[in-house]
Amino acid sequence: MPVEVAELACREGHIGLITLNEPGTLNALTEPMVDQMQQALNNWAEDSRICLVVLQGAGERAFCAGGNIKALYPALKNHRDPETAARFFTSEYRLDFTLHRFPKPVVGLAGGIVMGGGLGLLSACRYRLIHPSATLAMPEISIGLFPDVGASWFLNRLPGRLGLFMGLTGARLNVTDALRVGLADMVIETEQTSTLLERLQQERWSGETAADDNRLFRLLNQLEALDYRALAPGHLEQHEQTIARLSAGDELPAIVAQLLSSESADPWWQACIETLRTGCPVTAWLVWNQLRKGQQMSLKDVFRMELAMARECIRRPDLAEGIRALLVDKDRSPRWSYTTVAEVPEDIIEQHFLPVWDDATDPMALDSV
Numbered sequence: 001m002p003v004e005v006a007e008l009a010c011r012e013g014h015i016g017l018i019t020l021n022e023p024g025t026l027n028a029l030t031e032p033m034v035d036q037m038q039q040a041l042n043n044w045a046e047d048s049r050i051c052l053v054v055l056q057g058a059g060e061r062a063f064c065a066g067g068n069i070k071a072l073y074p075a076l077k078n079h080r081d082p083e084t085a086a087r088f089f090t091s092e093y094r095l096d097f098t099l100h101r102f103p104k105p106v107v108g109l110a111g112g113i114v115m116g117g118g119l120g121l122l123s124a125c126r127y128r129l130i131h132p133s134a135t136l137a138m139p140e141i142s143i144g145l146f147p148d149v150g151a152s153w154f155l156n157r158l159p160g161r162l163g164l165f166m167g168l169t170g171a172r173l174n175v176t177d178a179l180r181v182g183l184a185d186m187v188i189e190t191e192q193t194s195t196l197l198e199r200l201q202q203e204r205w206s207g208e209t210a211a212d213d214n215r216l217f218r219l220l221n222q223l224e225a226l227d228y229r230a231l232a233p234g235h236l237e238q239h240e241q242t243i244a245r246l247s248a249g250d251e252l253p254a255i256v257a258q259l260l261s262s263e264s265a266d267p268w269w270q271a272c273i274e275t276l277r278t279g280c281p282v283t284a285w286l287v288w289n290q291l292r293k294g295q296q297m298s299l300k301d302v303f304r305m306e307l308a309m310a311r312e313c314i315r316r317p318d319l320a321e322g323i324r325a326l327l328v329d330k331d332r333s334p335r336w337s338y339t340t341v342a343e344v345p346e347d348i349i350e351q352h353f354l355p356v357w358d359d360a361t362d363p364m365a366l367d368s369v
Contacts, residue, residue, distance in 0.1 A: 003036040004058075008197065013051035013205030013212075016044045017197070023059030028068035029117050034091045041098050051205035051212050053102065054197065055125060056109040057118075060133065060190065063109075066116025067092060069143060070327040076320040089148070089310040092117060093303045094364040096149050099124035100299055101369055105213045107220075109193055110134055110184075120149025123183070126213070127220060129196075130184040132175050132231060139170035141279035143326055144318030144336065146286040146309055152294030152302045158182070160240065161247035167287035168259065169272035170279070176234035187226050196223065235268045252288045253342045280318050280334070281341045285349045293353065300366050304357045307364060312352040 004019040018037055020027035044050040057063035072088060075081035099106055099121065108122045111131030119136055122128050130136075138147035138155070147155060147167045155163030158181050165171060178184040188196065199219065205212050236243075246258045259276055262269070276284075286309060294302050313319045318337050325334035338344045359367035 002030065002033045005036065005040045007050065008201055010201045011204045013207060014049045015200055016040065016050045016053040018053065018055045019058055020064055021058040023061060025068060026062035026065035026113055027057040028065045029092060030068045030071055031088045031091055034095050038091065038095050038098065041102060045103055048207050050104065051207050052105040052107065052216060054107045054109065055121065056193065060112055062113035062118070063111060064118030064121055065113045066118055069323050073320065073323045073328055076314065076323065082314045085314045086311050089307060090364055092149065093307055094366065094369065096120045096124050097300065097303050097364070097366050098369050100150065104209055105216050111190055115139055117149050120151065123150060123154040127216070128184045129186055129188050130175055130178060131190045132187060133190070134175050134178060135172050136178050136183055137170055137172040138166050139275070141168060141170055141283040141287070142275060143322030144280040144283055144334070145313055145322070146283050146290060148306045148310060150299070150302060152290045152306060153299055156291055156294050160244040162240070162243060164287065164291055165243045165247050167291070168256070168276050168284055170275040171272045173236070174232050174234060176231050177236045180234055180236055186220065187228070187231065188223060189226065192223065238266065239269060252285065256284060256341050280322060280336050281338045281344050282318055282336070282348065284341050285344050286352055289349060289353065303364065303366060304362060305353065308355060309352040
């Protein structure tokens with residue numbers, strides 16, 4: 001099964017366990033996977049036996065590489081079936097919002113690739129535990145999309161303008177970086193996962209959210225501490241001042257120019273800047289605007305904004321072209337609708353931020369979550 005759903009009996013109460021089980025595709029999400037997870041969460045939210053939820057990915061290579069956008073390509077190509085793609089994004093965002101607002105503690109266990117929709121899932125969990133192998137990123141600029149799944153919320157909460165930098169460059173953060181900026185709460189060894197689940201099953205869970213959350217917090221803090229000095233050095237410690245300096249300012253074209261003209265012998269930095277150089281110019285503007293607008297938005301309105309943005313991306317040519325270049329033909333030579341950030345008309349960007357939905361018109365029905 002692409003998603004395995006289990007209920008683990010404890011000394012008292014039960015744990016709901018969701019395992020993404022498509023390791024061959026790096027646990028990339030499809031619409032049926034999203035729907036199955038949503039159904040499980042809906043059931044558990046009302047089930048008094050279920051006291052907490054654990055979300056993990058099968059295999060060592062990935063927690064989740066995001067949405068299976070390659071599977072969406074036939075629907076996007078030549079605008080053959082835009083509603084299929086729109087339905088996927090609608091379901092995915094509703095799932096993420098459900099996790100953010102779930103009435104019981106949720107533990108995310110993530111290792112390997114945690115990108116795009118995978119980072120959206122992890123960021124929505126109450127407790128975010130990662131393995132030393134974890135690599136976190138929002139690389140949507142490479143496919144002509146934008147950092148979605150609530151990224152307008154969680155990227156805005158990173159220090160300085162790191163969220164902007166991540167969106168513009170698809171920067172890959174390692175485990176040390178993730179801890180440094182608060183995208184993860186703690187690191188556990190991969191082999192500790194089964195031990196943790198066994199430990200959780202030994203507890204008496206009350207079904208009272210506050211009490212169970214307090215018990216879970218204390219239990220996690222009692223885990224065998226990892227020697228953080230043994231982790232790989234972070235990239236941000238070396239570059240965060242440069243990121244802050246080059247990403248400062250009120251004009252996106254100037255910021256992009258500053259970043260592109262930067263020089264560094266560090267391969268990590270060079271990869272970031274190359275991604276920006278070859279990335280979609282429209283996406284750069286979407287990142288800029290979604291972060292600015294998202295600063296004053298509720299989480300619910302963030303997801304509504306992002307769904308409007310995604311639907312416009314479906315209508316425009318860049319998303320299909322980005323998927324073609326990266327995942328279908330794999331020539332890595334996308335022909336974007338505009339070649340530079342400066343060329344993108346303002347009205348093109350504005351179209352991504354309409355309509356404005358409310359509880360009565362929201363296609364995700366977030367008012368019922």
